[in-house]
Amino acid sequence: MEASTSGRTYHDDMARILWSPDDITARCRVLGRQIANDYKSKAPLVLGVLKGSFMFASDLVRCIEPCPRGLTLDFIRASSYGSGTESSGDVKLKTDLKKEKVQGRHVLLVEDIVDTALTITTVSRYLLEECGAASVATATLLDKHERRKLAYSPEYVGFVCPNEFVVGYGLDFDEEYRTLPYIGVLKPECYAHLGIPGPEPVGSGESGDE
Ligand SMILES: O=P(O)(O)OC[C@H]1O[C@H](OP(=O)(O)OP(=O)(O)O)[C@H](O)[C@@H]1O
């Protein structure tokens, strides 16, 4: 990891800011109201997909107002990007969720981003096929639908994301930048600096192995 000896802040690494903290708050409020209405008699299990969703999940659940009775919150860990900007295609799940706690429940997955949709598809299948969830829907802050490898339409979308590698508000590059309070695009020089190529447009070749 780069030490901050240069005096360069994470903010300095942004090519541009796409969505400010205020933009994100406003979308959380809108989505929270929709979810509260749609799930008012469904006692949802809200399941954040870690690590990327930690900020969005925390803000979104406070906006699910009025909170449906029986709503419970849990998390599942899913990862496939490693230290690069391309999915490895191998989505690893880690969870201590008990299957009987999922069986028959209406699950609302919370994601920071749906990109290729490999992650959300793997998690959804696990919940439906192995845990017996009654239904699975997804609330994602960002939908980068141009890069889909699998067809998937999230039910609740904060923003449609351009085909660029974004960081902040939970989203990382090689585990850094997650704590920024906004979503921004990294300057290309940041990929070069770390010796890792930047994102390639879909259809341009093989995926990276991280
Ligand atoms: O639609 P996809 O192409 O599968 O990409 C989306 C997933 O990628 C990121 O997770 P990552 O594997 O980087 O792990 P992290 O949440 O710990 O950052 C992000 O948080 C999503 O879960």
Ligand code: HPA
């Ligand atoms: O654009 C992205 N940024 C960070 N993590 C991601 N995981 C999938 N796409 C992205």
